[in-house]
Amino acid sequence: MARLTALPAIEVIRGLKGIIDFYLWKGLPCARAWPRWRPARQSEASKAAALFFGAVVKSYSLLGDLPLAAYRHDAADQPRSARDLFVSGIFGNLHEADVSDFLGLLIECRDFLSALTAILGALDSIDTDEIVVNVDESVLPPLAATSTHQVTQNTALAKIATLQDALQSKHLDRLIVRGQDQFLSYKGQIMGIVTNLDALEGGNSLDAPPVPPGEVWIITSMEAHNEDNQVSAIYLGTKKDTTTYWAGAFGTTPAAAGQYWSGTLFLIQGDTARGHLADCTAGDNLYFHYFGHRMTLET
Known part of the structure; x- marks a missing residue:
């Protein structure tokens, strides 16, 4: 040397x-x-290493000549690495490598081939001209659909379908909440006056307009009076069909003095708020006031 x-x-x-x-x-x-190198001086270990290196070279040569040529050119002016040693061995210059370098190379090749074999097995693409991914044992992402997840989704969809029926909001652009028999709502106020400016002799009834279809009226206050003469009685209430129900009854009332009732009356379709004045004089001016609010029935 x-x-x-x-x-x-x-x-x-x-x-x-x-x-x-x-x-x-x-x-x-x-x-x-x-x-x-004299074959007689080679130990069994060196022979095994040479055979293994030959197998590695054979497997690695499957990459073709172009990658090897590129590796060789890249190694020409670079510090020696496992890749350089590998190329040296491929081209018959294995003696240029130290034993420790060669062992490191063998370990690197072994790990590389082991990883490549594992990838080929996972892809299930051996002896095929396309990549076939084996998903039998693949790890699912956190939010991937599973049979258990599907059951949960089906349960949620069933609940949504039930809510749609309950809310009656299918095929609509607004949400309709079931309110029948559940709570009171508000559509608008009721403030009405009924007059009779040419009363008949005796009793006279003054009726508000009947409740229209689809609405409920809540009457909370009523008042009635005779502007011209005293009356013997005033009654305030509601008429349903042909029957009148009085919520308040009052005795003799002077002219122009009103009688008032406050409370809650629920009137449905066809019902009317009514005020009745007894013993009127013909031609008297009679007045009936009613107050409350209206609701809309569920449709």
């Missing part, structure tokens, strides 16, 4: 291949006679 100040040009190294071996030893350029 001889130490050199620097390695010669690559052309010189290649030209003396087989005669002089140029190499680096502990970072120092060296030269020696080309090693002559």
Whole structure:
């Protein structure tokens, strides 16, 4: 072995291949006679390593010549690495590598081939011209649909369908809440006056308009009076069909003095609020006031 100040040009190294071996030893350029390996001196371990390296080279060569040529060109002026050593071994220059480097290379190749084999098995793409992914044992993402998740979704959809029926909001652009027999609502106020400016002799009834279809009226206050003469009685209430129901009854009332009733009367379709004045004089001016609010029935 001889130490050199620097390695010669690559052309010189290649030209003396087989005669002089140029190499680096502990970072120092060296030269020696080309090693002559005697098969008899090879141990079983070195033979096994050589056979394994040959198998690795055979497997790696499946990549083709272009990647190997690119690796070789890249390694020409770079620090030696496992990739460089691998290329050296492929082209018959395995003796350029230290034993420790070669062992590291073998470990790297083993791990690479092991990982590649695992990937091929996971993809289920061996001996095929396309990638076939094996999903039998694949890990599902956190929100992936499963049979259990599907049951949960079906339950939620069933609840939504039930709510649609209850809310009666199918095929509508608004939400309709069931209110029948559940709560009171408000549509508008009721403030009405009924007059009779030409009363008949005796009793006279004054009726508000009947409740229209689809509405409920809540009557909370009523008042009636005779503007011209005293009356013997005033009655306030509601008429349903042909029957009158009095909510308040009052005795003799002077002229222009009103009688008032306050409370709650629920009137449905066809019902009317009514005020009745007894013993009127013909031609008297009679007045009946009613107050409350209206609601809309569920449709």
